[in-house]
Structures are given as structure tokens and as C-alpha cells.
């Protein structure tokens with residue numbers, strides 16, 4: 526079953542949107558496989574956003590993601606990577622369609638509420654950065 530990494534960013538946690546966001550993915554039919562409220566260290570932020578290292582906004586990005594607790598999650602389901610990105614909306618909330626998470630709640634490209642893996646490769650990498658195997662549920666083992 527396909528898995529993805531989703532993270533409610535510090536602005537989403539502060540604005541008490543965690544429940545709303547979890548509810549959207551649950552209602553869609555995806556399964557929550559792992560989740561935790563945590564602080565992101567500068568080291569983890571640097572690894573997570575490694576592909577943006579040369580961008581002018583990199584330091585700003587690291588400063589923001591380490592500024593307060595995030596809610597890190599792993600979700601599974603058919604086409605969860607691409608569908609969850611559609612549900613999130615485009616990166617810049619000003620351009621995000623109403624009905625999407627960023628379109629409904631986001632304010633700026635920095636405070637855009639949620640991060641989601643953009644490919645199967647980044648999903649594997651990001652899940653591995655934030656979660657150990659023991660923290661993830663295997664629903665196929667339930668009777």
C-alpha cells in the first residue's frame with residue numbers, strides 16, 4: 526500500500542488545525558499509520574529540506590519549521606501521494622483553490638500550513654527521516 530509523509534507546520538499547529546486536517550484525510554478514506562507532535566531540530570530541518578539548500582529562502586524555511594511544534598504523520602492508501610497533494614493545494618496559498626487545505630487556511634508561501642511528499646522517492650526518504658519502523662502501524666496484521 527502506498528504511503529506518504531505529511532506534516533502540519535508550526536502555523537497549522539498554532540492555529541489548531543491538526544484535527545481539521547486529520548479529519549479531511551480520514552474522511553477521504555486514507556489510513557493514519559503514524560503521527561506525533563514534535564519539534565524539528567535544525568539538523569533534521571536541513572536534511573528534510575536538503576533539495577532547497579541553494580534557494581534564497583532556505584534559512585527562512587529552516588527558521589520557520591523549527592519555530593514551534595509540528596504534527597508529523599504517515600498516511601497510506603491508493604494514490605495517497607498525488608491525492609494528498611491535490612487535497613493540500615498548490616504551494617502558494619494565494620494561488621491555491623478554495624476547498625484545498627492551503628486554499629482554505631493558508632496565508633503566505635512561508636506559512637502554508639502543511640507539507641506533503643511530492644514523489645514515492647521523497648515519501649520513503651521523509652518517512653525514514655521522521656519515523657522509526659516501530660512507530661508505524663501495520664493494519665494488515667489486525668484481525
Ligand code: CMP
Pocket residue numbers: 577582585586616634635636637639640641
Ligand atoms: P513545502 O511543501 O514544505 O516545501 C518547501 C517549502 O518552501 C514550501 O512548502 C514553502 O513553504 C517554502 N517556500 C517556497 N517558496 C518560498 C519562498 N519564496 N519564501 C519562503 N518559503 C518558501
